[in-house]
Amino acid sequence: MVKAYVDFQKKLQQWDGFGVNYVETAQTPDYTVDPQDYGGFSLLTDEDRKNILNLIFSEEGLKPCIIKMFLDPFHQPTIPPQEYSKSLDDVDLSLYEHTETTRWMRYFAKEGLKITRQRNADLDIITTLYGPPAWMTKQKILRGRDLDPSHRINCAKYMVSWARYLRDIENLPVKYISLHNEGEDYHRWPYDGSGSNLGTGHDYNMYWPAEQVVDFIKLVRDILNKQGMNDMGVAPGETTNWYRFSDWGYAYAIADDRDAVDKLGIITSHGFFNPNYGNFYGDHRSLGNDIIREKKPSLHSWVTSTSWSKMDAKFVNEIRDNIYCAKTNAIIPWACIQRPVKWLGGDPNPGTAFKVYEDGTYSVEPGYYFYKQVCRAGQQGMAVAAVSATDSTIGLIGFSANNTDNPNALVVINISEEQKAIDIGINGNHNNIFFAYRTSCEEKYQYIGSINVEDNILKYCAPPQSVTTFYEGEDCK
Structure with a gap:
């Protein structure tokens, strides 16, 4: 994990x-x-x-x-x-x-x-x-x-x-x-x-x-x-x-x-x-x-x-x-x-x-x-948020809303050839629901549904060679 x-x-x-x-x-x-x-x-x-x-x-x-x-x-x-x-x-x-x-x-x-x-x-x-x-x-x-x-x-x-x-x-x-x-x-x-x-x-x-x-x-x-x-x-x-x-x-x-x-x-x-x-x-x-x-x-x-x-x-x-x-x-x-x-x-x-x-x-x-x-x-106007991951094939990019009208957003990158199960700890969010969109070898910015944050953890399985973007509390198609 x-x-x-x-x-x-x-x-x-x-x-x-x-x-x-x-x-x-x-x-x-x-x-x-x-x-x-x-x-x-x-x-x-x-x-x-x-x-x-x-x-x-x-x-x-x-x-x-x-x-x-x-x-x-x-x-x-x-x-x-x-x-x-x-x-x-x-x-x-x-x-x-x-x-x-x-x-x-x-x-x-x-x-x-x-x-x-x-x-x-x-x-x-x-x-x-x-x-x-x-x-x-x-x-x-x-x-x-x-x-x-x-x-x-x-x-x-x-x-x-x-x-x-x-x-x-x-x-x-x-x-x-x-x-x-x-x-x-x-x-x-x-x-x-x-x-x-x-x-x-x-x-x-x-x-x-x-x-x-x-x-x-x-x-x-x-x-x-x-x-x-x-x-x-x-x-x-x-x-x-x-x-x-x-x-x-x-x-x-x-x-x-x-x-x-x-x-x-x-x-x-x-x-x-x-x-x-x-x-x-x-x-x-x-x-x-x-x-x-x-x-x-x-x-x-x-x-x-x-x-x-x-x-x-x-x-x-x-x-x-x-x-x-x-x-x-x-x-x-x-x-x-x-x-x-x-x-x-x-x-x-x-x-x-x-x-x-x-x-x-x-x-x-x-x-x-x-x-x-x-x-x-x-x-524009958002801020880069602090991120970390205990696997070098997994990369995160965090964008804080920073008092703009944009939602907090998290990008999860899996550059490996394998599916990766990830427990993502989240702090500073105001909603416990995130809407997710993914691009991979088979998907083109595809909506994959909403995910609930429970006990400050977002659980996610990232497909191989995929990029997934999570938007807090907003369906950003």
Whole structure:
């Protein structure tokens, strides 16, 4: 018998919610020749697009709280006047083309926001620089490795202009600007920086050494303030995993600069996991968060991309690790809608919620149902609750209602090949009835009935490779 425990009164950190990411322009070297739409909405009928949007954002859907939106390299084809390039005071939207390469990503965000607000909820948006225009790099090529220092201000304005456009023109609630996408990984270029490696399976990137990240946290914050965008925060970019954020020097560099710490709005990283020691090793350590929070304890931390793994119980267990081991406040998996043929060489993270095919059809993937087990349970404003289990194949995620209108929720993960009998001790609940929903190899977020808590114990047999979500006193279909 496995002994497990959740204490809804013991709150470890505030929870900002789960998120989704529509990826549109990610790899194409020439948008006019190859107008890439990796999310695939351009192939679908209006009815199918709306069906997917409802499966994600509606009351019966995933109910995400966050959207991530990329900024690709094609928004400013020409170099602006020298005076503009040197001034922090002016961000002129007429110098940018923010619509051509972002049609379906903007549609996804605007329609998703509309559906979300219809159920009296809201979204937060984080934008991430995928890569700057070629002329901003030393190499003067698309996906050039190094930023040209003479375009330092132009690069910062590029990010601010996109966020301002989304907020002021599209009326989207942008909350954070993130500086880079896996910009720590200099191994993606020749060591002399002579080529782009574009066309070898990589998406857009630029190399972001730690000192450049520190500089841009302060620079982007200053430009935002001059634009009256004081409520929009700056994120330090997104290393590939939490190990690299700390052990490759990024967290220490930020923490050692008091001005950067003061101007940092949130901590971000990708949360990809690789247990094999070597150059691609990655884990869910909290060291980077701990280093910076020692200087600024109020900072929240978001995972802004992570693998869907094999779209099974272990995928949800990786989410659990990102929450409890890295001490994060939100998680956004990698692209939730994928058009497989549009990723050169095949997406290295092919798991997802939906796939779109070249004949204009789509499928709902197992990842959708496994993600639904946690995404609906952990809503904005809730808190992560303390949990434990005496079997390492059993993982728990607890979400405390934390004075929101959401019910206390408990997610039970069984990654083993065997059924597991579990006695779950529960503290901090107000009702002794929990409604349960389960995803497994045979079930797709299936309602399995209500379970009574007796003598503060919830008795449950978890099927092999299953994820079960218990909602206190509320039938949350």
